[in-house]
Amino acid sequence: MLNRRQLIGVGAGAALVTTQAWGKTTNMGLPDAAEMDSASTLITPRPSSGPDYTPVVTLNGWTLPFRMNGNVKEFHLVAEPVERELAEGMTAHLWGYNGQSTGPTIEAVEGDRVRIYVTNRLPEHTSVHWHGMILPSGMDGVSGLSHPGIPPGKTYIYEFDLVKSGTFMYHPHADEMVQMAMGMMGFFIVHPKDPAFMPVDRDFLIMLNAFDIDPGTYVPRIMTMTDFNLWTWNSRIFPDIDPLVVNRGDKVRVRVGNLTMTNHPMHMHGYDFKVTCTDGGWVQPSAQWPEVSIDIPVGAMRAYEFVADHLGDWAIHCHKSHHTMNAMGHDVPTFIGVDKKPLTQKIRQFQPEYMPMGTAGMADMGVMEMPLPDNTIPMMTGWGPHGPIEMGGMFSVVKVREGIGADDYSDPGWYENPPGEQAYEWTGELPEFTSNTSPKTQYTPRPALTSKG
Template structure:
């Protein structure tokens, strides 16, 4: 049994260890920026355990560097310009030049270290949605950490213990920050790359925005009356095609962090639910 006092004491220790000093900032991994809205071909893993990479629809996967056996990523929270469709752009908030942010791919059992730099005009944090991790790494401002102030960098570190489909998003002024597009996908692949193996593996986040004609900024106070329903912040006819050959087994991982439901239908196909947030529903 962990007492409330011990819980917050432990969280405070992690917070103190997580703030990056000026000296430490000089050794941060490169913050790769991607502003294209085209689907990027996922490269095979350059090191670490093998896995079958996913394809992020109209997006990309974040590269990492290995540091003494730890996978290090660098996320930058910042204002971005997202092309919803050809000729239609919006001023959003996101990560590494895009909204949603890049997909993070790791393997079950990986030790992961994520540096988060804040270039927003207000404090932020990142919550690793659905993942079992230390309380101090959960990213809830005012409860498990102090907010990452503008111009500052914080490091999160934990073990990716469970394979599955996850998401990341702020827990700092989240009603505004998530409505502005701050979210991303996280995939933890199983140790055995043949477990639940498929021929095609796609990921995308459902999004809902209210952007008035002639405006370029979402209305963050809208709760239900949206006028744009997106796949990875893209609308028809700007959504890339999910391609498969006849007879191939296809997995589509999708998540919804919006304020409303977002039903979808795959015309002419039969499909089954094999996993939910944080794990598989069948062996």
Template sequence: MTNLSRRGFIGSSGLVLAGAAAVSGRSAFAAVPEAPTMTEATTQAPLMPTTGPDYQPVATLNGWSLPWRMNGDWKEFHLVAEPVVREMAPGMKANLWGYNGQSPGPTIEAVEGDKVRIYVTNKLPENTAVHWHGQRLPNGMDGVGGLTQPHIPPGKTFVYEFQLRRSGTYMYHPHSDEMVQMAMGMMGFFVVHPKDPAFRRVDRDFVFLLNAFDIEAGSYVPKVNTMTDFNLWCWNSRVFPGIDPFVVGKNDKVRIRFGNLTMTNHPIHMHGYEFKVSCTDGGWVDPAAAWDEVSIDVAVGQMRAFDFVADELGDWAIHCHKSHHTMNAMGHSVKTYIGVNKKDLAKRIAKIAPGYMPMGSNGMGEMGGMEMPLPDNTLPMMTGFAQFGPVEMGGMFSVVKVREGLAKNDYKDPGWFKHPEGTVAYELKGQKLGEAPRATSPDSGVKSAEWRAKDPRKPSLGPDGKPRPAVKNAHSDH
């Protein structure tokens, strides 16, 4: 696995604890597996199983899977909760909290029936705990600080032990100062593969978590008290164009799994295909009950998975269908100027701010092709270029790249799709065309009138041409 610091797994352990208990002291730590870390923000190759039942490992979008060691009949993992620096896209980094060097943390993969022992070391400045979302396990292993276990203090290591009782799609996240810690990026995927290697098997299996941040332009730390006005909508703490593509071979059976830890729902839409909803965090959907969709909504705290056969070549968009969620670093106080003639205003502003560019009169698409100066450590609202020009997207957006001839474990970006001749939308050219006949209506629009911005320095005039009396603001006393 590229850029993975394994640093060896140390010693062996016969440690068996009755609950999520603390590990302390030199002799105990001699038995703890060292925690791998990851420095890259790109999608790493799936971690192939070397022991136990066979399964198709997952590819974590812009992430990786956590290695383990076998200790008797226990599969042992080690998570470290710690501050991390995450590149959200080229040109912007954020100071977050996560696990093992990244936000989100590494994906945990195991098999139905496995006995797992997960060491959690706290390197945060405050207490933490880990909840294993969707798993059936002993109550004392559920990870709710104060309720089912003591909080994990800074500098301490706790151990969670449980047997995986059902296969499916799950996640992990804190249940200690949850609002702050999840707003800072603490979360990770947890996949339990079926004991039967043939059960619902696919050729490529992708996972990612939906999360969101409010990070002001030029700053590095999220505003953890934000409830709704987020400006960076992410998949695995990345935004387009920093989100890797889903690379699949033609006719591959493909599964895409995702979970939502934002503050709102997300309708995930994939172009070019219909797919079948195959799994939730509640379990597998019976094939006879599976339904076809092209978009599937995922509510807060839910997991969803869908399957399709990649039989249509091309570069197919996949994104959240809430239009503001495919934007970066949005300014929620920006005024709407569509239809407003700002020529005179722009001349006056340019006298005191040379280089000022009036924008927004014809929509915001022009921003997609501009490379305007930005504050340090921020991103354009819409960006990304492909073979035909600016994509004019950001946030929760990526591409499913379906290609012929890919090797089984080839996940490298194949570049842009080479369209067969005659299969790309084209401009109509030739003799000058007459205007198409249009139906008319009593009021079909603004005709030739311009929309004008109201100058707040000039009083509003009444029907008699005299200034209207000032109206007291009903909220002026607030």
């Protein structure tokens, strides 16, 4: 099995360095099937030949190596059951590709001819649809329509020319409800053949996916339509989603694909940005529009770009508040404003460890270490330099620093705000403030506001 250390240095056009034993004995003509057994972000070196481009960085993921066979780039995808660490302390039993969900990113260049071997190690037939790509009908990957489903134990070949650059996705179009709910999806990036077209210094990939996994269990509930309880990026949950590390002055692209069952308004703090690409193609400069949030529809991709000229640690997250929570309990009652002290005293006679939650909101869940079932993570978690961040799910941090090397994506730690650039407590006199004086306005009784709070 290929680990992160072995993969570093395996760049575009380099020979693959690993093969599973079953592949050597039964499929001697196949490209080797690289695997990844780590949830770390793997950095791919720049290409050593052919058109130059900035390799993409798949957060907590990696790029699939290829071999050259004449003028054809050959890849080997293996559809199989996998175990994915969603976060420290929680592993999901999923279906994916090459040892991981989401699957490895495929990178190539506009004008390339690619040959993709797809081996099925699932218990049922599968296929691969190349979402958004222009290709022959028989290569489109819709089981029963484009071609027969790939039976278990068999290998099919997809072969086509990459006629346009952009951001695309791949996923099954066979028993799609089950196979996508189990985590089968990935990115297919086609770089422009002209290195001067849409260049960036850093290029990040985020695949939005979601699961419904009951606390203490491992396998997703595949029949769920809307009430998912785990919202992930690249099948990873905050605080274990890697940060987006950039050097001050870098031009940065963030590509976000959505293969969940709902839309996601992606919001980034500290910056405005321009939307430069959809899964339909590049947006011409005259048509690019500024945003600080961009809604990603179901089955779609949006890419945006900005120049990293503001130092700091900047939140990036889905703006649906429940999508930055983990292990959501949709039937949990609301106790805000309820005095639970008498009830707590009675319960503690039988359960001394009982902790009341929710009387003043749910922020205390970010501090307390409540007992949880095995293979479960708290609803909100993650600590920053000033206390609990009280987030989970679809959340990470863009870390902009001076002096970050071109190939350095390591976490630089927390940003130290310069003097005078951090909010602080005020203990002096307060200015007068006004309130709505309409007789129709009703107020909840509140204590008098003083300079001492």
